[in-house]
Amino acid sequence: QTFACLGKSVLQMPDDLLKNQDESAVITCSHKIQSYDRILWYKQSQDVLGFKLMGNLYYKVETSEPEFLNKIKLEGDGRDKGTLIISNLTLTDSAMYFCAACYTVLRITSV
Template sequence: MYWYRQRQGQTMTLIVFTSSLSKPDYGDSDSNKFSANKTVPERGYLTVNNVESDDSAVYFCLWNQSAERDDMSNAPHLSVSFFVLCLAVTILGKSVVQTPPDLLKKEKEFAEIECSHKVQNYDVIQWYKQSQSIMDLQLMGFLNIGSENKETAFENKIKLKGDGGNNGTLIINDLTLTDSAVYFCAAYYTVLRITSV
């Protein structure tokens, strides 16, 4: 289970990696600021200690359901799995639901993943990919008030459907082994800044 934090206008940063089989790995994060607990594979917790205004952010809990499965790279089927996303805004506790929790597909088929929430005024749904070979999160594209916006690298690979407000669907076409990865969505609201010169 991975815990990420994304402050407004910034990229995601990894807070801690947890496993039910070992101690939490905080990397460069302050283990006094955060405490993580994971005693069983299905569940884990993150605590932000001594909360300050600087801690206001979007916190992501990413759980790889297929981590304990055998390596599927030599199997005749393609494993397209993704994390269950737990999206929590400090104090507000808002959530995004992503379904299905995992997919097993054959090559040349397509995969469809849905994202939904009931948070008022949220008008953007983003889709990310994290493959085993590239641990950084790749933005694939986003929906904004029904408008589909795809990153160049995924232009011909994906289709985005939905209103971008309360729902969005990611469709990955013509699956290959390179599409075996972790996929997840994130929802937020548009920030408009007006400055005078």
Template sequence: HLCLIQKPLLNGLFQQCYLSSWTAANHAKTVLQSPNDLMKNQNESAVIICSHKIQDYNRMLWYKQSQDMSGLKFMGYLFTNENIEPEFINKIQMQGDAKKNATLTINNLTPQDSAVYFCAAYYTVI
């Protein structure tokens, strides 16, 4: 899980975003997110790494939970290519091999990006 919390600097002229993550494990099915902590300024980009070693899981999904706890927003998923929801098309990028690892890049950080971000691994039966 990734928490993005905005904090003003002492002089009040600039703001920073603080990110932290933690991992939940389900015995043999573990999905990891990193880094654990990350400090970013507004207008910078943040990169979240998601990885797993779950056989046959070939898709990575990303979700955002805003600070008002209004529920999870589906941001998109990575399969053979990125599939981003319209609301996030100009905001995020997804890259990697969804069978093992992927990155989520959040561009031009603003206070509206303050949220908890979730990565999930999934499989598709064809």
């Protein structure tokens, strides 16, 4: 599967978030783009170049990357609104977090 993401309107809240260690952070992402069925979450840290995919919400199915399995929870529906919950915050969780709304493109290959 591949993803097609276009520059459409996606709202992420809150803009800024300050939390103490061991607390949880909650970030929401919403869109009203018909036919979009997936919300992806990315982390951008100062010590890592580029963006690291954390996981995605396809319809109501949550998929987390192995590195984030015990760290995050994704809730909601990729068709309109999703929530990223980061638990047991530590200093390494200090970063910029981004969401993207996409539609799924199935790649069909003939043999």
